[in-house]
Amino acid sequence: MAMAPRCTGVVASSVPCPAVDRMASSLTVPRALGSLQMSPSKLWISPRASGRLARVVMTTTLPMHDRDVGIGVQDKGLYVPQELHTQVTHSMPLEKIELFKSLESWAEDNILPYLKSVEKSWQPQEFLPEPSSDGFLDEVKELRARAAELPDDYLVCLVGDMITEEALPTYQTMLNTLDGVRDETGASLTSWARWTRAWTAEENRHGDLLNKYLYLTGRVDMRVIEKTIQYLIGSGMDPQTENNPYLGFIYTSFQERATFISHGNTARQAKDFGDVKLAQICGTIAADERRHENAYTKIVEKLFEIDPDCTVLALEDMMRKKISMPAHLMYDGRDKEIFEKFSLVAQRTGVYTARDYADILEHLIKRWNVDKLSGLSSRGQQAQDYVCGLANRIRKLEERASRVKKGPMLGTFSWIFNREVALR
Numbered sequence: 001m002a003m004a005p006r007c008t009g010v011v012a013s014s015v016p017c018p019a020v021d022r023m024a025s026s027l028t029v030p031r032a033l034g035s036l037q038m039s040p041s042k043l044w045i046s047p048r049a050s051g052r053l054a055r056v057v058m059t060t061t062l063p064m065h066d067r068d069v070g071i072g073v074q075d076k077g078l079y080v081p082q083e084l085h086t087q088v089t090h091s092m093p094l095e096k097i098e099l100f101k102s103l104e105s106w107a108e109d110n111i112l113p114y115l116k117s118v119e120k121s122w123q124p125q126e127f128l129p130e131p132s133s134d135g136f137l138d139e140v141k142e143l144r145a146r147a148a149e150l151p152d153d154y155l156v157c158l159v160g161d162m163i164t165e166e167a168l169p170t171y172q173t174m175l176n177t178l179d180g181v182r183d184e185t186g187a188s189l190t191s192w193a194r195w196t197r198a199w200t201a202e203e204n205r206h207g208d209l210l211n212k213y214l215y216l217t218g219r220v221d222m223r224v225i226e227k228t229i230q231y232l233i234g235s236g237m238d239p240q241t242e243n244n245p246y247l248g249f250i251y252t253s254f255q256e257r258a259t260f261i262s263h264g265n266t267a268r269q270a271k272d273f274g275d276v277k278l279a280q281i282c283g284t285i286a287a288d289e290r291r292h293e294n295a296y297t298k299i300v301e302k303l304f305e306i307d308p309d310c311t312v313l314a315l316e317d318m319m320r321k322k323i324s325m326p327a328h329l330m331y332d333g334r335d336k337e338i339f340e341k342f343s344l345v346a347q348r349t350g351v352y353t354a355r356d357y358a359d360i361l362e363h364l365i366k367r368w369n370v371d372k373l374s375g376l377s378s379r380g381q382q383a384q385d386y387v388c389g390l391a392n393r394i395r396k397l398e399e400r401a402s403r404v405k406k407g408p409m410l411g412t413f414s415w416i417f418n419r420e421v422a423l424r
């Protein structure tokens with residue numbers, strides 16, 4: 001294990017900012033991170049958004065795992081994968097909270113219509129053998145015969161997608177970290193809160209359906225998958241959205257499209273492998289993700305309309321930090337590299353690739369007409385130039401990386417009883 005200093009941000013200046021003291025004092029160091037070193041001299045301020053947003057930046061000296069994005073921490077025998085970067089909180093100025101409150105009736109008219117009523121919604125049971133029927137066991141047999149044809153690398157992707165969906169409590173928590181739009185009571189009647197609860201309720205069917213389907217196939221180790229889900233929910237996620245709904249809704253726009261692409265690809269591949277029912281399952285989930293993407297991108301479209309400077313700076317900020325995958329802290333109790341291995345298999349099989357990341361960014365730039373924004377501050381124009389050229393730069397880097405010859409690599413996955421699959 002190497003010890004290395006880590007810096008998660010750029011030091012810009014020490015502009016006095018009362019918000020910073022508040023933020024600095026709100027920085028919490030997990031008890032488990034016993035070796036974390038932090039002192040006031042290591043707290044720096046980087047003004048952003050023409051000086052309106054401030055962030056706290058902190059260097060740490062931590063034992064680095066060879067995995068770049070996280071470390072495993074032992075706390076009373078509990079292994080918890082954790083991100084190394086700073087936990088920045090409340091980066092949106094207080095006055096912007098009012099902006100989101102003023103958008104409540106707009107959200108009621110423009111965002112809530114993207115939800116489907118429960119009565120018109122599909123339910124997992126419609127895609128699964130009916131347990132109360134006499135034909136249940138025959139239906140299960142048919143399902144298992146179809147699933148027997150699914151290759152192991154496909155199963156790894158489907159399990160990884162299912163585990164990601166099953167960590168839904170984390171995503172609802174993430175939405176409820178956002179200032180100005182969070183569900184303040186758990187049953188708040190604001191349109192933002194109603195959206196978040198109903199979105200969660202719609203999403204809940206995704207993990208439920210994939211979990212039950214995979215259970216019935218008999219092809220995967222359900223106990224270790226259940227452990228992975230428990231670990232993942234316990235670890236949470238750190239999307240670096242800083243309680244800031246500008247950042248948060250850009251993140252969710254990106255992620256909903258990423259899941260739309262990923263479930264769409266598992267649907268197409270299931271059809272190729274002859275499992276049309278599974279293709280229908282993944283396709284139905286993908287359609288939900290698309291609808292959710294449309295809602296979140298509409299919110300960001302509105303933010304670009306009323307506050308283009310702050311929104312383009314937020315987009316730049318999220319893209320510089322990179323959009324992390326929601327299940328990036330995945331762990332099965334044995335394999336600290338399981339998320340990276342799952343990502344490699346998804347890349348190799350075409351379920352979700354680095355090219356998709358660039359394509360999503362390009363799609364969102366077009367969707368929000370970012371290249372046509374006018375009247376921006378000079379800092380806003382810089383951000384515009386950066387994000388508009390980024391997709392091509394990512395593609396070039398990806399092409400260059402793919403030209404570097406790398407030998408084949410195999411890996412085992414606990415989820416499929418330690419069978420080996422090609423990682424690349």
Ligand SMILES: [Fe+2]
Nearest residue numbers: 165203206259
């Ligand atoms: Fe989902």
Ligand SMILES: [Fe+2]
Nearest residue numbers: 256259289292
């Ligand atoms: Fe989703």
